[in-house]
Amino acid sequence: MQTNTRKLKMKSEIATMKNVIRDPALFTTIIIVLSIVTLFIVIPLFRIMGSSFLFEGGVSTKYYEAIFTKAYNRLIIKNTLKLGLTVSILATSIGFLFAYASAYLKMKSKRLFDAIAILPIISPPFLIALSAILLFGRTGLISRGLLGMRDAEIYGFKGLVLVQTLTFFPVAYLVLSGLLKQIDPSVEEASRSLGASRSEVFRTVTVPLMAPGIANAALLIFIQSVADFGNPMVIGGNYTTMAAQIYLQGIGSMDMSGATALAMILLVISVSAFIIQKYYVGKKSYITVTGKISRARQLIDEPHIVKPIQVLVILISLLVGMMYILVPIGSFVKLWGVNYSLTLDHFRYVMDLGIKPILDTTVLALIATPITGILAMVIAFLTVRRRFPGRSYMEFTTMLAIAIPGTVIGLGYVLTFNTGPVVLTGTATILIIAFMIRSMPVGIRSGIAALQQIDPSIEEAASILGASSQKVFTSVTLPMIRPAFFSGLVNSFARSMTLVSTVIFLVSARWNLLTVAIMAQIDQGKIGVASVYSTILIIIVASVISLIRVIVSRFGVSADDIVL
Amino acid sequence: MKRFFSLVLVLMMALTVFAGCASDEAAAPAADALPGDGLELVVYAGLMEDHAILAMREFEKETGVNVDMVRMSGGEIFARIKAEKENPSASVWYGGGALTFIQAKNEGLLENYQSPIAETIPANFKDSEGAWTGIYSGYLGIEGNKKWLEENGMELPKTFDDLLKPEFKGNIVIAHPGSSSTAYNFLATVIQLKGEEEGFKYLQKFNEQVRQYTKSGSAPGRMVGMGEAPIAIGFLHDAIKYQKEGYEDLIFTAPEDGTGYEIGAVGIIKDGPDQEAAKLFVDWALSKEAQELGQTVGSYQFLTNPDANPPEAAMQLKGTTLIDYDFVWAGNQRQAFIEKFMELTQTELPTE
Numbered sequence: 001m002q003t004n005t006r007k008l009k010m011k012s013e014i015a016t017m018k019n020v021i022r023d024p025a026l027f028t029t030i031i032i033v034l035s036i037v038t039l040f041i042v043i044p045l046f047r048i049m050g051s052s053f054l055f056e057g058g059v060s061t062k063y064y065e066a067i068f069t070k071a072y073n074r075l076i077i078k079n080t081l082k083l084g085l086t087v088s089i090l091a092t093s094i095g096f097l098f099a100y101a102s103a104y105l106k107m108k109s110k111r112l113f114d115a116i117a118i119l120p121i122i123s124p125p126f127l128i129a130l131s132a133i134l135l136f137g138r139t140g141l142i143s144r145g146l147l148g149m150r151d152a153e154i155y156g157f158k159g160l161v162l163v164q165t166l167t168f169f170p171v172a173y174l175v176l177s178g179l180l181k182q183i184d185p186s187v188e189e190a191s192r193s194l195g196a197s198r199s200e201v202f203r204t205v206t207v208p209l210m211a212p213g214i215a216n217a218a219l220l221i222f223i224q225s226v227a228d229f230g231n232p233m234v235i236g237g238n239y240t241t242m243a244a245q246i247y248l249q250g251i252g253s254m255d256m257s258g259a260t261a262l263a264m265i266l267l268v269i270s271v272s273a274f275i276i277q278k279y280y281v282g283k284k285s286y287i288t289v290t291g292k293i294s295r296a297r298q299l300i301d302e303p304h305i306v307k308p309i310q311v312l313v314i315l316i317s318l319l320v321g322m323m324y325i326l327v328p329i330g331s332f333v334k335l336w337g338v339n340y341s342l343t344l345d346h347f348r349y350v351m352d353l354g355i356k357p358i359l360d361t362t363v364l365a366l367i368a369t370p371i372t373g374i375l376a377m378v379i380a381f382l383t384v385r386r387r388f389p390g391r392s393y394m395e396f397t398t399m400l401a402i403a404i405p406g407t408v409i410g411l412g413y414v415l416t417f418n419t420g421p422v423v424l425t426g427t428a429t430i431l432i433i434a435f436m437i438r439s440m441p442v443g444i445r446s447g448i449a450a451l452q453q454i455d456p457s458i459e460e461a462a463s464i465l466g467a468s469s470q471k472v473f474t475s476v477t478l479p480m481i482r483p484a485f486f487s488g489l490v491n492s493f494a495r496s497m498t499l500v501s502t503v504i505f506l507v508s509a510r511w512n513l514l515t516v517a518i519m520a521q522i523d524q525g526k527i528g529v530a531s532v533y534s535t536i537l538i539i540i541v542a543s544v545i546s547l548i549r550v551i552v553s554r555f556g557v558s559a560d561d562i563v564l
Numbered sequence: 565m566k567r568f569f570s571l572v573l574v575l576m577m578a579l580t581v582f583a584g585c586a587s588d589e590a591a592a593p594a595a596d597a598l599p600g601d602g603l604e605l606v607v608y609a610g611l612m613e614d615h616a617i618l619a620m621r622e623f624e625k626e627t628g629v630n631v632d633m634v635r636m637s638g639g640e641i642f643a644r645i646k647a648e649k650e651n652p653s654a655s656v657w658y659g660g661g662a663l664t665f666i667q668a669k670n671e672g673l674l675e676n677y678q679s680p681i682a683e684t685i686p687a688n689f690k691d692s693e694g695a696w697t698g699i700y701s702g703y704l705g706i707e708g709n710k711k712w713l714e715e716n717g718m719e720l721p722k723t724f725d726d727l728l729k730p731e732f733k734g735n736i737v738i739a740h741p742g743s744s745s746t747a748y749n750f751l752a753t754v755i756q757l758k759g760e761e762e763g764f765k766y767l768q769k770f771n772e773q774v775r776q777y778t779k780s781g782s783a784p785g786r787m788v789g790m791g792e793a794p795i796a797i798g799f800l801h802d803a804i805k806y807q808k809e810g811y812e813d814l815i816f817t818a819p820e821d822g823t824g825y826e827i828g829a830v831g832i833i834k835d836g837p838d839q840e841a842a843k844l845f846v847d848w849a850l851s852k853e854a855q856e857l858g859q860t861v862g863s864y865q866f867l868t869n870p871d872a873n874p875p876e877a878a879m880q881l882k883g884t885t886l887i888d889y890d891f892v893w894a895g896n897q898r899q900a901f902i903e904k905f906m907e908l909t910q911t912e913l914p915t916e
Contacts, residue, residue, distance in 0.1 A: 137792055155776060237776050248742060249906075335810045338790060353617060411647075419650040426653040508653050509606040509632035520635060523779050524613060525786030 013389070020388045025470035033379060034390055037397045039422070040437050044412030045267075045404065051415065052260035063261035077265065080226050080242040083157065087164040088222035094165065094316060095172020095217055096210075101313050102173075103180035104206075105306050106299035116317040119324045120167045121174075121491070122541040124498045124515045126230035127534055129163045130522060131323040133235060134336060136162075141326075155237025163231050166320055168224055171442075172217035178446060178487065179213040180206075182453050185297040198305065216445065220402070223270045227405040229501050234522060242266045243405050243501075263408040270403030327538070330531035346528035350536075353517075358533075361514040362540055364428055365496035368435035372496075373489040376440050380447025380484075381477050385456060386469065402441035406501025410434070414505055426508040434502045439495035443488030450484035451477070486552045490545050497541050598628030605841040606653055607633045608641045610660025610745070611828070612782065612805070614861045619658070622857060623848050629841045637780040638664045638745030645673050645833055655836030656845050661745030662827040663752065665696035666895020675832040677843055681850040681869075688891075689827055689868045696831035699849055700858065700865035703884050704750055704824045705800040707785050707816045712794040721795065723819045724754060728769050736773045737784040737793040742902050745826065746781025750797050751901060752894035753824025756887055764908060771909040789814040799826065800884075801864040804877050808862060818884040825886055828865060 020027055055062045067073045102110055120128065136143045136154040143154070153159075183206070191201045207214075232244035240248075242262055249259040300306065330336060334343045382388070383395045401409075413434065417424035424430040462476045478485060500515040507516045514537050521530035609616035613635045620631045636644065638660030645657065645668060657665070657674075668674050669691065678694040689698035706727070708720040721727050727736060739747035754770075755763035775793055778784055784796035785803050789811025803816040830849045832842045848854050855867040859875035866874050 133792065233779065238774075248740060336790065338812065339810050349614070353613075414647045418648060423651060425648065425651065505647075507634070509608070509634045510653075512634060520613075523637070523783055525783050525790075526613075 016387045017389060020386075023469050025468060026386070026388075029378060029469075030382065030388055030390070030394075033375070033382065034394060036375075037394055040413075040433055041397045041401050041404075041409075044409060044416045045400075047415040048260045048408060048412045049264060051257050052264050054257060063258050064265075066258065067261055067265060073262075076240050076242055076245050076262075079157075079239055080266070081269070083160055083164070083239075083241060084222045084226040086161050087168060087225040088218045090161065090165045091169040091221045091225075092172045092214060092218040094169040095174075095221075096176050096214065097309060098169070098173045098313060098316075099177035099180050101309050102177050104297065104300050105309060106301040107306060107310055107313075112317070116320050118170065119320060119538075120170050121494050122498070122545065123324070123327070123534060123538050124230070124500060124518055125167050125228065126234045126500070126519065126522065127327060128167050128323050129159075129231045129234035130527065130530065131326045132159055132163050134326055134330065134527075135322065155235055156239040159235045159237070160231060160239060160241075163235055164225050164228060166323065167228075167231065168221045171220050171224065174487070174491070175217040175220065175446070175449070176210065176213050178484070179210060179449060179453075182450070183209055189298075198300065198302070213449065216449065219273055220442075220445070222273050223403050226266060226269060227403075227501070229405070229407055230519070243407065246405060247407050260408065260411070263405055266405055267403060267408075271400065274399060274403055324538075327531050328535045330527055331535050333528060336527050343528075346526075346532045349529050350532045357512045357514050357517045358536055358540070360428075360511055361497060361537075362544075364431050364511075364513075365435060365493055366544070368432045368439070368496050369489055369493040371432075372436045372440050372492040373443060373485060375436065376443025376488050376492070377447045377478060377481065377485050378473070379440070380444050380451055380481075381473050383444070384448055384451040385459060385477070398444055399441055401437050406438060406499070407505065409437070410502040410505035413502075425506065426510065428511050430506050431503060431511055431513070434506055435492075435496035435499060438499050438502055439492040442491050442495065443484075446484045446487055446491075447481060450481040454480055482555070486548065490548055493544055493548070494541050497537060598626070600627035600629030600841055600844050603627075603629045603838060603841040603844070605629050605631045605655055605838045605845060606836075607631055607656045607658050607845070608644065608654045608833075609633050609635050609658045610638045610641055611635070611658065611858075612802075612861070612863055615858050615863045616659065618857055618861050619849070619854065622854065623845060627841075627844050627848065629844060637739075637743055639743040639748075640779075642668055642673075646671065649673065652833050652836045655833050655838045655842040657829075657831050657833055658845070658849060659699070659828050659830070661749055662696060662698060662829040662891055663748055663895045663898055664745045665691075665829045665831050666892060667898040668831070669693075669695040670896060673834055675834045675836070675839070675842075677832050677846055679843070679846050679850055681847055684870055685850065685868045686870075696829040697846065697850060698827040698829050698868040699855060700828040700863075700867050702799045702801045702826050702828070702865040703818055703881055703886065704746075704753055704826070705798070705803065705816050705818045707788045707796040707798055707803050707814060709788050709791050709794050710813045710815045712791060712813075713815075716794075720815055720817055722817060723821050724757065724766075724823075727773060727795070727797075728766070732773050732795055734773065734775050735794040736770075736796065737776050737778065737787050738774060738797040739779065739781040739784060740777035741905055743779045744781035746799055747777075747797070748898060748902065749824055749826050749894075751905060752897070753887060753889070755901070756824070756890065756894070757822065764904060767905060768908050785814070786811070799865075800881055801878060804864045804880075805862040808877070818881065820885065822885045822887045824889055827868070827891065 020030065052063055053059050053061070067077075101107060132154055133140065135141050136159070138144065140154070154162075187209070188201050188205050191205050192198075196204070226241070227243050228241075229243040229247050232239070232241045233247070236244055243266065246259045246263050246266070249262065331346055332342045332344070333339075334341045334345065379394065379398055382391065404412075413430060414425060416422075417430060424433075458480070459472050459476050462472050467475070498515060500519055503513050504516050504519065507513050514533060518530050518533045518537070521527075521533065607616075607620065609619075611619070616633060616635050620633045623629065624631050634654075641657055641660060642664045645652065645654070648654075657668075665674065674695040676694040679697060682690055682694070682697045685697060689701070691697065706721050706724075713720060716731070718731055721729070721732065726732075738750065741748040741751045751767065754766055757763070758766055778787075781798060782802050784793065785798040785806050787793040788796040789806045789809075791813060800816055800818060803814060806814050830846055832839065832846060836842060850869060852869050852872045855869050855872040858865065858867075859877070864875040864878045866878055
């Protein structure tokens with residue numbers, strides 16, 4: 001009996017293998033994807049792991065022992081988890097609130113909230129930390145100027161929670177509003193007409209439908225929070241997190257092995273979060289019949305629901321808005337906190353420095369964007385719709401990319417591509433690859449989420465009628481998940497432009513990037529110059545995104561479907 | 565969809581061409597025949613950014629070499645060079661404390677080069693084998709925010725021991741010795757003042773006074789100037805620069821019982837790609853003209869070339885009491901001391 005099942009299993013594996021080989025386009029694609037994944041995620045990771053176990057030429061667990069025996073290291077791990085959990089709960093809640101308000105409520109000025117929710121995505125992550133210091137620090141506009149506080153304390157846990165929540169809630173907003181818009185209103189209306197109250201519909205229909213999405217969002221935020229190193233560096237004070245410690249240890253004191261050991265632990269935390277979520281999501285079915293929504297949703301207009309949500313959303317938007325208004329203002333202020341007279345000095349200084357990093361960053365991000373967007377959809381399609389040897393390997397490793405702290409993958413690239421068969425450090429190629437690997441998981445996730453909401457029977461029909469995988473993908477799948485694809489493009493551009501942790505180790509004198517330049521300016525305390533750079537960065541990202549939206553509208557996708 | 569993909573392709577190709585043009589532009593040839601015509605050079609600079617930019621521009625003008633430069637803090641440059649050891653992308657390390665240069669020399673990361681111009685530079689400002697040569701020196705000191713001190717009825721600490729007073733707990737900002745040569749200079753100064761055992765005891769107590777460790781040594785002074793932190797440890801020539809930039813509340817002093825100082829150095833990275841241009845650069849960087857550039861953009865260190873005129877603004881520091889600084893010893897001990905420092909401070913860090 002047992003041998004029989006094994007035989008059958010073997011047979012079906014051989015059959016899938018045959019199917020794959022019979023479809024040359026599919027076969028080539030799989031080979032390419034698997035090589036990319038192996039070369040740029042798996043191998044660097046193994047190099048890092050190798051170096052974490054290496055001590056004086058032999059294998060040793062010395063570095064791991066050091067981490068678990070020292071109280072300070074345990075505290076850092078605790079700090080990281082505490083921050084990650086707090087931020088993921090807060091940011092997911094706020095993201096859900098925004099998504100719900102945008103998809104379900106009849107409210108004015110929705111577009112404004114949309115725009116404000118976008119701001120954290122299109123700007124470098126540590127920028128809010130900077131604004132937070134300007135607003136709430138010891139000489140902050142609000143803490144000192146408005147409230148007259150003498151010893152305001154923004155450095156530390158509270159500051160980090162504030163800054164990371166505001167930075168990461170748009171991630172949840174993106175994931176959730178994409179899904180909310182996909183929910184067919186008739187499901188909820190059926191529940192309503194059967195006598196359910198608004199809150200019952202919300203609790204028993206909307207939220208369960210959203211549960212995988214919520215878990216998804218919370219997971220993404222948790223992982224981003226624990227991997228974030230820009231904010232802890234700027235505003236963490238003595239509240240050290242693992243990512244910051246990895247940076248300080250690896251780059252500061254060149255204790256590469258100790259840093260990679262810590263990174264491996266961080267990786268285990270992230271991967272565990274990923275596996276828990278996958279298990280949970282895997283149990284839920286959330287297919288809502290077809291990809292197309294039958295008609296527009298009737299928006300909720302009861303004041304007792306709309307008003308409180310509106311007030312909350314407005315307050316949060318105001319806070320976020322304020323954080324960002326400071327940046328362009330800061331670029332004209334002579335010396336923040338000391339001399340508020342207006343000046344163009346910082347702009348002149350930036351011109352003096354040369355616009356090369358600005359140009360380089362934009363060009364590289366523009367090259368990476370379409371490659372990332374298409375690759376992400378291909379991987380999502382392969383993950384959800386195709387069976388082939390190495391599929392779970394591909395799925396797991398592409399997702400892993402988001403769980404690896406950016407600094408470590410950067411270090412891994414330096415370890416792997418500085419010598420040996422493929423030398424890439426110092427080139428534009430490695431930067432483009434870093435952009436791709438870092439921004440792809442978000443695209444893959446939204447692609448998978450979109451595909452899972454579409455019944456596979458449509459594609460199966462095409463397949464049965466004789467269409468190759470390539471044909472199915474370009475003519476059936478991609479058109480159905482267009483919004484996810486274009487959202488992926490926009491996201492990948494924004495993420496590439498604002499990426500700092502990975503590329504900080506890959507920039508060279510020939511290829512320097514804007515975020516790294518900003519980080520250096522902040523580090524030197526040149527807030528005015530950092531503001532100028534940041535303002536330029538935001539303008540570039542915003543204009544390219546608008547451009548993509550315009551282009552996209554010519555392909556039958558309304559700009560509203562582009563989830564930003 | 566097909567239309568879209570072709571559009572994307574066209575866009576990408578256009579961009580590649582655009583990128584090509586951009587780099588062509590950068591490589592425009594100089595007009596006259598100069599010693600470095602056609603040569604290229606990549607520099608990691610640890611100087612203040614504006615100073616570094618000006619220096620690169622002048623060097624390009626004088627020699628015709630085409631320079632690409634990145635500004636990083638001293639520890640970062642060291643880490644980068646070490647990481648790139650097998651395949652260096654830069655050839656010159658310009659600026660940043662000599663202590664880090666000494667460690668780099670010990671690890672075999674630097675090329676020996678005896679510049680003819682280095683002959684006039686005193687022996688204690690250069691490596692005997694030519695791995696690095698000093699270009700400037702600056703004194704360590706204590707910076708404070710006048711307003712904060714007045715509001716809290718306090719005085720600027722006069723010695724390093726004053727920093728341990730309870731009222732300064734959580735009020736001192738300094739860079740991390742691992743990432744900043746400024747901060748390591750402080751660490752080594754303390755140990756030279758007090759001996760190794762007492763020195764580390766001091767640092768352990770000092771750690772509890774610290775509000776934040778920054779990456780770059782120049783940041784704490786600015787933070788004090790802004791009022792973001794009350795007390796900082798940093799180089800006094802930076803403090804003078806910040807005062808001149810408009811941070812009126814910034815005051816500073818050199819510790820009465822003697823303080824440490826740094827030597828800023830220049831060196832050639834081993835196996836770097838453009839060794840010829842690198843030698844041209846070192847010669848240039850040691851010249852009177854190159855050294856006098858700094859003061860025009862607010863770098864007020866003392867200079868190593870005896871013919872160069874030191875900045876006017878640095879004269880107020882002339883009488884500072886200095887310790888007998890053993891650079892070679894401090895540089896050799898860097899790794900061990902930083903490890904010990906991190907171990908000590910980490911185990912004793914406050915729990916909240």
